[in-house]
Amino acid sequence: MEIENPLPVDISRQELINLKQKAITIRKKIVKMLYLAGSGHTGGSLSIVEILVSLYFKVMKYDPRNPQWEERDRLILSKGHAAPALYAVLSEAGFFSEEDLWTLRKLGSHLQGHPDSKATPGVEISTGSLGQGLGIANGLALGLKLKKSSSRVYVILGDGEMQEGMVWEAAMASGHYRLDNLCAILDNNNLQIDGKVSDIMSIYPIEDKLRAFGWNVLTIDGHDFESILSALKIAEKTKGKPTFIVAKTVKGKGVSIFENKVKYHGVAPNEEEYRIAMEELKQQEEELRKYG
Amino acid sequence: MDRVATRDAYGEALVELGEKYSNIVVLDADLSGSTRTSKFARKFPERFFNMGVAEQNMMVTAAGFALAGFIPYVSTFAIFATGRAWEPIRQSIAYSNINVKIVASHAGITVGEDGGSHQSIEDIALMRVIPNMYVFVPADAVETKKIIKKIMEIxxxxxxxxxxxKVPVIFDNSYEFTPGKGKIVREGKDVAIIATGIEVYESLKAAEILEKKGISALVVNMSSIKPIDRELIEEVAERTGKIVTVEEHSIYGGLGSAVSEVIGETKPVPVKIIGIRDRFGISGKAEELVRYFKLDTESIAREVESFLSRIND
Known part of the structure; x- marks a missing residue:
């Protein structure tokens, strides 16, 4: 899972601790949101926390007071069911208040079950029906190139989602148009609703397929900040082709009772699970404070 | 009377728009010669994107272009645009109310020889049912150009x-298109024929035949299917008491349904829906198929006549 030629990441020890703390904070918010909502996608929200934290608190340009700022970088959450993770990060970044998070999925909430760009500031486009985000990202990347904009486009895909035919239509187009302002990140936790991705409909070898489609492909540990940041840096420096980061992740990451359990794809924590999860995340926080 | 295909008018209008506005981009799925987007492609190659034979991905890519601030015009055959790519249009364009213009060619049975697989008789229904979506069906080349330019403002x-x-050009350049508005193109008092697309011309000719038989038919061009002109439908229902709708589309879900939905609520009068009666198209020459499916002038006149005699019995 190591990148062959990693680019050194310029990050201090304290900054790294801050990112790790941010990840725990986000996880606590995700778990609380889902518990209060009583439904939603726990596993796949928890598995993309480090990816989103890296993008929103270290890499991407944006202005929460002006969500439509022309020069911002764009993120498309193609795996829209991980909306709780995106909402927690957007709120943490200042797009809307923390209080709003506790209204998730409720009637009248501006936080819909799946991302809705008409309802939520910071959401670029509505997603939820799988397979469409990469093509949208292609259009954005092509449009930004045409405008000679230096903004970059990021798209997060699920591994079950890679079974959608549209993903491959889009992957072909990204390679064809040499979209080096585009970076796709695969949340490769190897679980989908009905079981293991490798059992249900194998997508492997995923790297070879994408290389054949004209992508620069990197495989990393999707929970290790230095690997993620190094890969994103390589993506930015790679010219003439788009970069695809296969992030090896753990579904339900950070809460032992949810980790690698297929059941928690689309199930929210009950009261007991909520208590256990918050306790574990609190312990992680204390350990981080003690040992860094 | 000049005969021009509405797809040709589209190709010309696109070039005119491209010259005027630098924020227009055009996407096609390997049918640019047929949809006539090739004219734009030759003139503005940097703003034309061929997406290959991948209509679903073309639609969501267009959504991405719109997010970057462009106005994308997206073209392929009607069945692939609205059928193959229906759900991507719903999710990635309409749900977020994204500014994408889908201009499909080869709608209806007048596709001709290619046969049923390529003849879209469902597209109006498929697009009309999606929230936020506007649906326009031009009657001739003049109206096509007006619509293609007007939708820039939406x-x-x-x-x-x-x-x-190729279909007859029935309007001159002074014709104005307004979204949400139909137009009475012939006055009458016994029956209102509300038609759309190429059936407007056929209905006008049918009204001439009916006149000789002593039936005075009012004809409406209902090019704005959604939003539909409720006021005008209610007005002609009140004035004539009988409505016939004519479309080169299934009798389910298209113009006939849209008109019935309006008058069923407010001005119930008998409605005869003329269209394709729950079946697929077949190969043949376009004009042969128009007669075969009873969408020609004489068939419309006959249908109107028998509809009126049934009601009057």
Missing amino acids: DGPCYVRTGRS
């Missing part, structure tokens, strides 16, 4: 239906 997704075959 901030939201639009579907425009054009055809393959």
Whole structure:
């Protein structure tokens, strides 16, 4: 899972601790949101926390007071069911208040079950029906190139989602148009609703397929900040082709009772699970404070 | 009378728009010669994107272009645009109310020889049912150009239906198109024929035949299917008491349904829906198929006559 030629990441020890703390904070918010909502996608929200934290608190340009700022970088959450993770990060970044998070999925909430760009500031486009985000990202990347904009486009895909035919239509187009302002990140936790991705409909070898489609492909540990940041840096420096980061992740990451359990794809924590999860995340926080 | 295919008018209008506005981009799925987007492609190659034979991905890519601030015009055959790519249009264009203009060619049975697989008789229904979507069906080349330019002013997704075959030009350049408005193109008092697309011309000719038989038929061009002109439908229902709708589309879900939905609520009068009666198209020459499916002048006149005699019995 190591990148062959990693680019050194310029990050201090304290900054790294801050990112790790941010990840725990986000996880606590995700778990609380889902518990209060009583439904939603726990596993796949928890598995993309480090990816989103890296993008929103270290890499991407944006202005929460002006969500439509022309020069911002764009993120498309193609795996829209991980909306709780995106909402927690957007709120943490200042797009809307923390209080709003506790209204998730409720009637009248501006936080819909799946991302809705008409309802939520910071959401670029509505997603939820799988397979469409990469093509949208292609259009954005092509449009930004045409405008000679230096903004970059990021798209997060699920591994079950890679079974959608549209993903491959889009992957072909990204390679064809040499979209080096585009970076796709695969949340490769190897679980989908009905079981293991490798059992249900194998997508492997995923790297070879994408290389054949004209992508620069990197495989990393999707929970290790230095690997993620190094890969994103390589993506930015790679010219003439788009970069695809296969992030090896753990579904339900950070809460032992949810980790690698297929059941928690689309199930929210009950009261007991909520208590256990918050306790574990609190312990992680204390350990981080003690040992860094 | 000049005969021009509405797809040809589209190709010309696109070039005119491209010259005027630098924020227009055009996407096609390997049918640019047939949809006539090739004219734009030759003139503005940097703003034309061929997406290959991948209509679903073309639609969501267009959504991405719109997010970057462009106005994308997206074209392929009507069945692939609205059928193959229906759910991507719903999710990635309409749900977020993204400013994408879908202009499909080869709608209806006048596709001709290619046969049923390529003849879209469902597209109006498929697009009309999606929230936020505008649906326009031009009657001739003049109206096509007016619509293609008008939709620039609408901030939201639009579907425009054009055809393959050459059809008579019935309007002159002074014709104005207004979204949400139909137009009475012939006055009458015994029956109102509300038609759309190429059936407007056939209905006008049918009204001439009916006149000789002592039946005075009012004809409406209902090019704006969504939003539909409720006021005008209610007005002609009140004035004539009988409505016939005519479309080159299934009798389910298209113009006939849209008109019935309006008058069923407010001005119930008998409605005869003329269209394709729950079946697929077949190969043949366009004009042969128009007669075969009873969408020609004489068939319309006959249908109107028998509809009126049934009601009057």
